[in-house]
Structures are given as C-alpha cells and as structure tokens.
Amino acid sequence: MVVAVRDDVAVSLRYFNQTGWTAIFHGTDTEIGRMVRVEGWDQATGTALVVDSKRGALRPVTDYEDFSHLEKAEHVVAAVPGGGWRVHWADEGPGGTPLTEQVLAWLITSQGRSTAIMVDAHGHVEDADGADAFIPPGEERMDRIGPARRRWWVWGPGRWVDRPASLDRCRAC
Numbered sequence: 001m002v003v004a005v006r007d008d009v010a011v012s013l014r015y016f017n018q019t020g021w022t023a024i025f026h027g028t029d030t031e032i033g034r035m036v037r038v039e040g041w042d043q044a045t046g047t048a049l050v051v052d053s054k055r056g057a058l059r060p061v062t063d064y065e066d067f068s069h070l071e072k073a074e075h076v077v078a079a080v081p082g083g084g085w086r087v088h089w090a091d092e093g094p095g096g097t098p099l100t101e102q103v104l105a106w107l108i109t110s111q112g113r114s115t116a117i118m119v120d121a122h123g124h125v126e127d128a129d130g131a132d133a134f135i136p137p138g139e140e141r142m143d144r145i146g147p148a149r150r151r152w153w154v155w156g157p158g159r160w161v162d163r164p165a166s167l168d169r170c171r172a173c
Helices: 165-169
Strands: 004-006 021-025 034-037 048-052 057-060 067-072 076-081 086-089 099-102 105-109 114-119 125-127 133-135 152-154 159-161
Touching: 021 048, 034 048
Parallel strands: none
Antiparallel strands: 004 152, 021 034, 021 067, 048 057, 076 105, 086 099, 086 133, 105 114, 114 125, 152 159
C-alpha cells in the first residue's frame, strides 16, 4: 500500500478541540478578530458556550456583539510517534536562518489528516503550521521545497513526488 502525505498543508493546533466546533469573532473597535474553542452547549437554548476569561465563566457566543459564526473543528482520534521525521522552515531560526526540528508525534484526525507536533528547546508544544518541508527518516540532505510547490512523500518507494498516482483515485485529495 502506498500512502501519501501532502507537505504544503498543515492543520494548526488551534483547529482541534473536544466539542468539534470553533467560534469565529470578527472583532470590534476594542477587540481583535479571533477564534475561540467552543467548550460546550447551553442545555436550555442549545447555544454554543465559550470561556469568558474576564468574567471567569462560560458565556453564550450570542452574548458577544462581534460573534460571526461557528466552524467545524478537527477531532484527534490517534497519536503516533514521530518516527524519525523532521520538519524544516527556511527562515524561522534565529535571525531568519533555517530551522529544522524533530517531529515528536503525528496527530491523526477523524478526517484522516495528520499534523506534526514538535517540542522546542523551551518545552513548548508546537505544530508544523507553515513548515516549508518535511524530511523523512534517514534523509540527510534537504532539498528546499518552496511554499508554492506542492510535493508529497510516498511511503513504499520512499521519495518525494510531484503527484503520486494514488491521488488520481482519491476523491478527498
């Protein structure tokens, strides 16, 4: 079986939560636009509830004047070890230098997407959102893959390709 992973699309950690929904707020004169996790639902009205950190309580999204809409969030259904993969950014290191980090784990969503998770030198967990390339295990050299160029890593042959044949049969890809 050949499995392909696109290296140009990452799912940011902000899109994961337990309820499966994210509230979108467009902002006001005093608040910037933002995405907030839906923490639950009001049992009487069915309205989505978010944390109001100023009040220290759950609050209905409809109480906010800048509430726009809800968006479906991802559900993590599995986590697998990083397996020696590394993630590379061309200019995210100190002073705009290249940065390469080990993938700690891959989060797998109910839609079959995978997101690489890293832990930086300070112990902060980050996702690979905006990464320029993923480097497979055992690959010492990293050919720069520009953000405008889509590439896929194909397990089996173990190489980067412009478009694997399996995508021609995939309706969701």
